[in-house]
Amino acid sequence: xxxxxxxxxxxxxxxxxxxxxxxxxxxxxxxxxxxxxxxxxxxxxxxxxxxxxxxxxxxxxxxxxxxxxxxxxxxxxxxxxxxxxxxxxxxxxxxxxxxxxxxxxxxxxxxxxxxxxxxxxxxxxxxxxxxxxxxxxxxxxxxxxxxxxxxxxxxxxxxxxxxxxxxxxxxxxxxxxxxxxxxxxxxxxxxxxxxxxxxxxxxxxxxxxxxxxxxxxxxxxxxxxxxxxxxxxxxxxxxxxxxxxxxxxxxxxxxxxxxxxxxxxxxxxxxxxxxxxxxxxxxxxxxxxxxxxxxxxxxxxxxxxxxxxxxxxxxxxxxxxxxxxxxxxxxxxxxxxxxxxxxxxxxxxxxxxxxxxxxxxxxxxxxxxxxxxxxxxxxxxxxxxxxxxxxxxxxxxxxxxxxxxxxxxxxxxxxxxxxxxxxxxxxxxxxxxxxxxxxxxxxxxxxxxxxxxxxxxxxxxxxxxxxxxxxxxxxxxxxxxxxxxxxxxxxxxxxxxxxxxxxxxxxxxxxxxxxxxxxxxxxxxxxxxxxxxxxxxxxxxxxxxxxxxxxxxxxxxxxxxxxxxxxxxxxxxxxxxxx
Numbered sequence: 001x002x003x004x005x006x007x008x009x010x011x012x013x014x015x016x017x018x019x020x021x022x023x024x025x026x027x028x029x030x031x032x033x034x035x036x037x038x039x040x041x042x043x044x045x046x047x048x049x050x051x052x053x054x055x056x057x058x059x060x061x062x063x064x065x066x067x068x069x070x071x072x073x074x075x076x077x078x079x080x081x082x083x084x085x086x087x088x089x090x091x092x093x094x095x096x097x098x099x100x101x102x103x104x105x106x107x108x109x110x111x112x113x114x115x116x117x118x119x120x121x122x123x124x125x126x127x128x129x130x131x132x133x134x135x136x137x138x139x140x141x142x143x144x145x146x147x148x149x150x151x152x153x154x155x156x157x158x159x160x161x162x163x164x165x166x167x168x169x170x171x172x173x174x175x176x177x178x179x180x181x182x183x184x185x186x187x188x189x190x191x192x193x194x195x196x197x198x199x200x201x202x203x204x205x206x207x208x209x210x211x212x213x214x215x216x217x218x219x220x221x222x223x224x225x226x227x228x229x230x231x232x233x234x235x236x237x238x239x240x241x242x243x244x245x246x247x248x249x250x251x252x253x254x255x256x257x258x259x260x261x262x263x264x265x266x267x268x269x270x271x272x273x274x275x276x277x278x279x280x281x282x283x284x285x286x287x288x289x290x291x292x293x294x295x296x297x298x299x300x301x302x303x304x305x306x307x308x309x310x311x312x313x314x315x316x317x318x319x320x321x322x323x324x325x326x327x328x329x330x331x332x333x334x335x336x337x338x339x340x341x342x343x344x345x346x347x348x349x350x351x352x353x354x355x356x357x358x359x360x361x362x363x364x365x366x367x368x369x370x371x372x373x374x375x376x377x378x379x380x381x382x383x384x385x386x387x388x389x390x391x392x393x394x395x396x397x398x399x400x401x402x403x404x405x406x407x408x409x410x411x412x413x414x415x416x417x418x419x420x421x422x423x424x425x426x427x428x429x430x431x432x433x434x435x436x437x438x439x440x441x442x443x444x445x446x447x448x449x450x451x452x453x454x455x456x457x458x459x460x461x462x463x464x465x466x467x468x469x470x471x472x473x474x475x476x477x478x479x480x481x482x483x484x485x486x487x488x489x490x491x492x493x494x495x496x497x498x499x500x501x502x503x504x505x506x507x508x509x510x511x512x513x514x515x516x517x518x519x520x521x522x523x524x525x526x527x528x529x530x531x532x533x534x535x536x537x538x539x540x541x542x543x544x545x546x547x548x549x550x551x552x553x554x555x556x557x558x559x560x561x562x563x564x565x566x567x568x569x570x571x572x573x574x575x576x577x578x579x
Contacts (some may be wrong), residue, residue, distance in 0.1 A: 053372070072176050196258075263567055283377065315424075342454060348431060351363075410425055431457070470494045500531045
């Protein structure tokens with residue numbers, strides 16, 4: 001499978017089956033304008049087109065004043081929209097004339113101060129740049145973010161922001177989104193992450209004609225705090241709103257958006273197409289996007305894993321058509337530093353459950369079992385794009401948990417890279433096996449790593465423990481837990497601590513014939529924490545740094561779509577410039 005630049009924004013191009021065959025041969029994948037057009041060989045007369053990305057372009061800009069937009073969406077807390085003075089902002093800043101004051105008032109009155117909401121109307125406007133002075137029909141949407149928020153939510157209600165953008169941006173044409181932020185919330189890149197989550201980047205729905213362009217431009221505006229209620233009329237004059245033009249912040253917005261859309265696209269791509277080989281190609285595409293030497297990529301593939309002792313990763317993936325892989329990307333953003341952070345991702349491109357096979361309803365959707373690897377890859381890409389002054393190691397454990405004559409079995413004993421042995425009692429508890437080899441690789445080969453973050457769609461029990469919005473985190477130190485919580489709260493990739501107590505929980509894996517089993521004997525005993533502790537047990541005994549395990553089985557997917565969870569979390573963890 002061939003791939004062109006996955007992140008370019010050239011003019012939209014749609015290829016016929018024959019054109020794709022000429023360029024690539026066999027199955028093909030074509031990226032353009034963040035639209036993915038795919039074809040599957042069937043006959044020489046096949047000219048099918050596929051819908052591809054939900055958006056043709058998504059840009060974060062300093063200026064959205066021109067007559068090319070057919071829709072405007074203003075989003076912010078209601079009190080900030082009131083401070084903005086929507087009527088004045090539309091006419092003086094956006095140069096959108098003729099919007100009725102009474103319509104704006106009715107739309108604002110429909111918004112709830114605490115719960116938020118949205119109000120839309122088609123309005124007749126006159127644009128200053130329209131020399132003919134003809135009236136235009138324009139869609140105007142006012143969206144209020146809720147202010148009644150708990151301490152475990154993002155202060156700008158990013159999940160609601162995603163929902164509002166998804167609902168209010170028209171399916172075609174040019175839309176400008178104005179995000180209104182308060183003066184005490186200067187960080188805009190986490191909001192860009194939430195906006196990008198509204199635009200899935202993969203679809204294989206057929207269409208007779210090329211989809212109409214859907215271009216979205218986003219501008220951020222900061223308003224001053226409202227005057228206190230006791231102010232006199234003379235004191236209520238507020239400074240004008242400030243358009244955010246900081247280049248570093250806007251670059252971070254673009255980087256996180258691309259990372260989110262990359263991660264979401266990988267999760268959504270069907271497993272016939274996104275094999276372990278193709279996942280490695282995606283990694284190579286990222287390496288090629290940057291100047292030579294920026295990222296170093298190495299791989300250990302197939303039988304080489306067996307020979308080098310990666311028994312967990314090899315055992316899980318050996319029955320698949322495409323071999324298992326350990327893909328390593330290294331970025332040295334601060335060569336003078338002796339410290340580094342390692343990101344270890346579970347990349348099970350499809351999980352049948354192996355010989356502990358899943359039921360027909362439980363297996364659907366298991367293409368998303370590489371969500372941890374996808375989120376970390378997107379985060380790594382965005383961090384490099386931001387020229388983050390950190391040394392970052394990305395280790396992706398890629399495999400397909402397939403069924404076949406060579407599939408690993410219950411009762412097999414796998415020899416892990418850590419040197420420990422594992423008696424298999426559940427072939428469907430495979431993620432911890434591949435991650436065990438991943439963290440062992442890091443701690444044995446990178447002595448300068450002082451923080452390890454592993455991320456995985458690891459357990460269904462995580463949804464019971466922390467839900468569909470918050471990942472569960474398991475950390476070996478209080479400092480690591482605090483850092484992870486702060487990263488989640490800042491980025492909007494929310495998380496919440498799991499019980500950390502290996503001395504009480506590791507007995508769940510007790511084996512009579514090996515160092516441990518791979519699945520718990522009692523599913524009612526902090527099962528999600530146990531799964532994380534299994535991974536932790538394969539860290540080298542000499543490792544003294546922080547370890548953060550992120551189980552994001554719930555937040556990785558919403559409505560059968562990849563969310564891009566993890567990209568913002570990584571950027572917050574590495575303190576990427578502008579984020």
